[in-house]
Amino acid sequence: MFRIPHGFLGGGSAGRDVDIMVPPLDLDRYGELLGAPVKYLGVNEGLVDLIPLTERTPCPLVLDALSKAVPLHVDGLDYVLRVHNICQDWYVKVGFRNILVHNYLSVDV
Numbered sequence: 001m002f003r004i005p006h007g008f009l010g011g012g013s014a015g016r017d018v019d020i021m022v023p024p025l026d027l028d029r030y031g032e033l034l035g036a037p038v039k040y041l042g043v044n045e046g047l048v049d050l051i052p053l054t055e056r057t058p059c060p061l062v063l064d065a066l067s068k069a070v071p072l073h074v075d076g077l078d079y080v081l082r083v084h085n086i087c088q089d090w091y092v093k094v095g096f097r098n099i100l101v102h103n104y105l106s107v108d109v
Contacts (some may be wrong), residue, residue, distance in 0.1 A: 017047045021065045023076060053080065055081045059087035 018041065023035060030050055037048050053062065068086050074080065 059090045062087045
């Protein structure tokens with residue numbers, strides 16, 4: 001699990017939520033897992049978001065979480081690194097495509 005530090009407890013403005021990246025689980029496990037941070041932080045359930053870390057999680061969110069997040073507990077590091085590597089490859093492809101487009105648009109004819 002990774003706590004993404006742009007919630008209100010991570011220095012953001014008051015009233016923002018806390019985002020926690022978790023492994024893919026069935027719905028019952030999400031309910032169980034949500035109870036622990038809600039109880040520990042003493043906040044309403046609506047202020048805690050659980051975000052599943054899967055190969056389908058948007059890469060900007062994965063890269064942000066894994067580069068800036070505070071690890072609370074890491075289980076299955078191989079899986080976390082695999083998803084991270086997929087997203088790094090995506091980032092390189094997007095960056096390269098943006099460079100090509102920029103170079104194409106900035107060429108004087």
